[in-house]
Amino acid sequence: MNELEHALREAAASLPAEPPADTLQKLADRAAAEGVLDVAYAVVDSPLGPLVVAATPRGLVRVAYAEARSQDEILEAVAARVSPRVLEAPSRLDEPRRELDEYFEGRRTRFELPIDWSSLRGFTQKVLRETARINFGELRTYAEVASGAGSPRAVRAAGNALGANPMPIVVPCHRVVRTGGGIGGYTGGVERKEFLLRLEGVLA
Amino acid sequence: MSQTVAVGRCSGVRLPPFQSLLDAHRADVYRFCVALVGPGEADDLFQETWIAALRAYPRLRRADNMRAWLFRIAQNKAIDAHRARSRRPIPVESVPEPDSVPPVRTAVDSEPELWARVRELPPKQRAAVFCRTVLGMSYTELAMLLESSQDAARRNVHEGLKTLRKEYAR
Numbered sequence: 001m002n003e004l005e006h007a008l009r010e011a012a013a014s015l016p017a018e019p020p021a022d023t024l025q026k027l028a029d030r031a032a033a034e035g036v037l038d039v040a041y042a043v044v045d046s047p048l049g050p051l052v053v054a055a056t057p058r059g060l061v062r063v064a065y066a067e068a069r070s071q072d073e074i075l076e077a078v079a080a081r082v083s084p085r086v087l088e089a090p091s092r093l094d095e096p097r098r099e100l101d102e103y104f105e106g107r108r109t110r111f112e113l114p115i116d117w118s119s120l121r122g123f124t125q126k127v128l129r130e131t132a133r134i135n136f137g138e139l140r141t142y143a144e145v146a147s148g149a150g151s152p153r154a155v156r157a158a159g160n161a162l163g164a165n166p167m168p169i170v171v172p173c174h175r176v177v178r179t180g181g182g183i184g185g186y187t188g189g190v191e192r193k194e195f196l197l198r199l200e201g202v203l204a
Numbered sequence: 205m206s207q208t209v210a211v212g213r214c215s216g217v218r219l220p221p222f223q224s225l226l227d228a229h230r231a232d233v234y235r236f237c238v239a240l241v242g243p244g245e246a247d248d249l250f251q252e253t254w255i256a257a258l259r260a261y262p263r264l265r266r267a268d269n270m271r272a273w274l275f276r277i278a279q280n281k282a283i284d285a286h287r288a289r290s291r292r293p294i295p296v297e298s299v300p301e302p303d304s305v306p307p308v309r310t311a312v313d314s315e316p317e318l319w320a321r322v323r324e325l326p327p328k329q330r331a332a333v334f335c336r337t338v339l340g341m342s343y344t345e346l347a348m349l350l351e352s353s354q355d356a357a358r359r360n361v362h363e364g365l366k367t368l369r370k371e372y373a374r
Contacts, residue, residue, distance in 0.1 A: 004365060004372050005337045011316035012235070012338040016243055019234045019250055024226070027254055036258045041223075075221040084219035085258055087226070 028089035032057075038083035040092035041075065047104050048192050051169075053096050054078055054086070059114030060096055063167045065188040081166075082119045100169065106199070109136035111170045120166070126150060127161035134175045137200040141179045163187060169196065219267050222258060225274070230254075232339065233274050239334040240282040242323055249285065253278040272348040279331050279349065286327075321371055322364075328352075329364030336361045 031037035041054035043066060052074045054062040061082050064074045079086050090097075095113050102108035115132070117125055130148040134140050140148075146158035165173040168187055174196040178184045186193035197203040233253060237246040256277050264273075322330055328350055335341040335349065346357040 004369050007318060007372065008322070008333065008337045008368075011318040012239070012334070014316055015235060015238045015319060016246070017231060017235055019230065019247060023247060023250065024230075027251055030251060030255060031258050034255060034259075036255065039221075072224070075223065076218075079221040080218060083262065084222055085261055086221035087223050087258075 025089075025091065028087050028092070031085075031087060032089070032092060036085060037087055037089065037092075038085040039078055040087060040089035041078070042088065042090035042093040042097065043071070044093070044097050044100060046100060048188065048195060051100070053093050053100070054082075055093060055096065056082060056116045058118065059116035060167055060170060061116050061119060063096075063100075063169055065168070065192065068188050082116075096170075103169070104199070113170070115167065115170070123149065123151065123154065123157060124161040124164065127158045128165055128167075128171050128173075131162065131165070131173055131176060132171045134172055136172075137202055138175060139202060140176050142176055142184070143179055145176055159184075172196075175200075175202075217265060217267055219261065219264060222261055225257070225270055226254065229271050229274055232271060233278060235338070236275055236278055236331070236334060237282075239319065239322060239338070240278065240327070240330060241285070242320070245285075249278060249282055252281045252285070256281060269345060269348055272345045275331070275335070275349045276351065279327065283327055318368075318372070321368060325364050325367060328360045329367070332357060332360035333364040333368070337365075 028037060028040065032040070035057075037057075039054050039056055039061065041052060041062070044051045044053050048065065050066040052062065052064040052066050052071055053060070054075075062074070062078050066074070075086055099108060099111050099113050103111070117129065120128060126149040127145060130145050131140075133148075142159050142162070143152070143155050145162070146152055146155045149158060151157070162173045162176055163185065165171055165187060168174065174186060174193045176184065183190060183193060183197075194203055234246065234250055237249040237253065240246075241249050253274065257274055260277075322333055325333065331349065332346060335346050341349075343354045343357050346361075347354045350357050350360065352360075
């Protein structure tokens with residue numbers, strides 16, 4: 001390395017190395033304004049640990065327990081299912097954040113935020129839409145949800161669809177339990193399901 | 205939006221979430237922007253680059269060499285911006301007073317003189333000198349960035365350094 005190249009490297013070290021702090025926020029806002037931000041996400045605190053919350057311009061597409069799965073894994077799946085144009089943009093998730101906060105504080109029994117169902121196919125979408133209709137503090141069995149989705153015999157398939165629910169809490173798959181009275185499984189672990197059912201006054 | 209979904213599904217490559225590109229490459233892209241247009245205009249170029257990248261991203265056929273891809277976008281945007289500026293008529297108010305001749309160099313306080321000189325090189329040489337000396341970029345990657353052969357990439361580095369060396373020696 002000669003003297004000039006060394007001087008260039010030295011000089012480069014004194015150039016600004018990072019964009020100003022508000023640059024990324026401005027970038028996300030501009031991307032949204034120009035219609036090239038397909039999925040905005042934020043990490044939101046909750047009593048059940050951090051949640052990755054993601055939305056398209058149409059509505060919510062993902063709520064994930066960030067402790068149950070790595071954030072990379074969660075976002076890669078969103079990129080594959082919805083669109084790879086995914087950016088962290090907390091200001092675009094103010095409504096889901098507010099409604100989740102209110103829910104966990106016991107001040108909200110119903111989510112009003114729009115949901116984007118478009119990336120969910122056939123039976124899965126039917127099962128999850130049916131699940132979204134279960135009221136706060138009420139329980140259904142897997143068999144009841146399968147019937148409600150129009151396929152009373154597809155109990156196992158309904159269970160699979162619920163297990164793959166991309167929007168837990170908001171689409172309340174925790175309100176679906178086994179026919180015999182067993183609590184059933186849960187994407188975020190059974191303890192989280194129990195926490196939610198206690199919050200809703202179903203479990204003591 | 206629905207079109208985007210269809211394209212994303214059919215293209216065959218699994219593109220990582222765009223945020224991971226931004227996390228991995230934003231510091232390098234920013235420094236490259238500073239090297240290309242100087243600290244004063246780097247923010248605009250940085251924004252333009254990432255917006256253009258986001259626009260093109262779902263149609264991308266392969267997800268390797270993302271840095272070269274991003275740098276190429278920045279390079280093209282910098283050239284576009286330069287052309288647009290030189291076409292624009294100079295507003296009357298900015299004609300300098302006879303006694304206040306503007307300095308030849310446009311170095312900002314935070315910018316070393318040497319980099320102001322790098323910015324006077326032709327665009328390809330400017331990019332080549334920065335990528336090679338500061339980032340230690342391989343000629344394979346540099347050729348991809350410049351959309352040229354590796355020999356041409358080498359020549360751009362060499363010519364750029366030669367010009368600078370003359371000035372530096374003065």
